[in-house]
Amino acid sequence: DAEITQSPRHKITETGRQVTLACHQTWNHNNMFWYRQDLGHGLRLIHYSYGVQDTNKGEVSDGYSVSRSNTEDLPLTLESAASSQTSVYFCASTEGLAGYTQYFGPGTRLTVL
Amino acid sequence: RKEVEQDPGPFNVPEGATVAFNCTYSNSASQSFFWYRQDCRKEPKLLMSVYSSGNEDGRFTAQLNRASQYISLLIRDSKLSDSATYLCVVNNFNKFYFGSGTKLNVKP
Numbered sequence: 001d002a003e004i005t006q007s008p009r010h011k012i013t014e015t016g017r018q019v020t021l022a023c024h025q026t027w028n029h030n031n032m033f034w035y036r037q038d039l040g041h042g043l044r045l046i047h048y049s050y051g052v053q054d055t056n057k058g059e060v061s062d063g064y065s066v067s068r069s070n071t072e073d074l075p076l077t078l079e080s081a082a083s084s085q086t087s088v089y090f091c092a093s094t095e096g097l098a099g100y101t102q103y104f105g106p107g108t109r110l111t112v113l
Numbered sequence: 114r115k116e117v118e119q120d121p122g123p124f125n126v127p128e129g130a131t132v133a134f135n136c137t138y139s140n141s142a143s144q145s146f147f148w149y150r151q152d153c154r155k156e157p158k159l160l161m162s163v164y165s166s167g168n169e170d171g172r173f174t175a176q177l178n179r180a181s182q183y184i185s186l187l188i189r190d191s192k193l194s195d196s197a198t199y200l201c202v203v204n205n206f207n208k209f210y211f212g213s214g215t216k217l218n219v220k221p
Contacts, residue, residue: 033209035211040213041213042117042200042211042212042213042214043157043200043211044211045208045209048208050207058208088154090156090157092209097204097207098144098145098204098207099144099145099162099204100145101147101159101162102159102202102209103159104156104157104158105156106155106156107154107155107156109154
């Protein structure tokens with residue numbers, strides 16, 4: 001069955017370190033998204049991509065970057081981790097946009113000490 | 114103003130009760146609407162899309178009111194397994210906007 005996976009599922013790191021969170025989907029979806037979820041804020045969009053070599057900033061993109069070298073993967077990099085980036089991170093993909101459902105990965109719980 | 118707003122709850126209801134959630138959105142040009150369910154520490158999962166004419170899926174009914182810019186979710190005959198957080202999601206200009214969620218606790 002097609003799926004979307006994230007790794008690692010849990011990560012503890014220190015302030016200032018670079019961290020990369022992986023997202024891999026086997027649906028061959030062009031559209032992929034990264035969100036963070038914090039209490040009281042719901043899911044907030046970090047970065048998104050509509051296809052290979054396409055990346056766009058979301059509402060909370062500062063301190064994060066993504067790259068899209070193939071259809072299946074959209075890794076999220078924290079350039080220099082900060083305690084404010086402690087959160088749960090969800091990756092999602094969708095076949096289309098308006099009217100199409102997003103499918104989410106299981107999430108990565110990141111703690112920055 | 115947030116793109117999507119929901120009452121955070123929690124809504125505490127007994128088994129068998131009927132409960133309704135509302136969600137308002139700010140952009141009148143929004144194109145598509147969804148309700149997702151999220152269990153504690155898990156990923157959101159689609160519960161149902163919301164269509165202009167309203168739609169029903171078993172015990173769940175979703176409605177859209179474009180004039181007042183809100184969507185609703187009605188759950189009839191609540192089950193213990195319905196306990197979760199329900200997220201309202203709106204798509205406009207090819208982006209998805211999420212409400213903060215409404216927490217439902219169904220008690221025996």
